[in-house]
Ligand SMILES: [Zn+2]
């Protein structure tokens with residue numbers, strides 16, 4: 001079948017874990033877990049086309065629901081922190 005180089009397994013654009021077909025949805029052309037597609041501030045499920053994917057410095061990619069996508073970056077970081085998300089280690093693999 002495919003060579004090893006094709007084995008670029010799908011990783012969730014949000015949590016970086018492998019995504020199975022059943023659990024996958026494509027957001028901003030990236031595969032993400034259905035479970036991961038939720039607002040970083042309120043945890044509500046996001047809807048495609050009505051949410052925003054945004055890279056938050058030091059925290060990585062987050063989605064924001066319709067209500068929270070227009071918050072200022074500072075407010076987003078506060079919301080993310082309040083949800084208990086940790087900063088990502090700066091080390092690259
Ligand atoms: Zn995920």
Ligand SMILES: [Zn+2]
Pocket residue numbers: 039040041042043044064065066067068
């Ligand atoms: Zn929200």
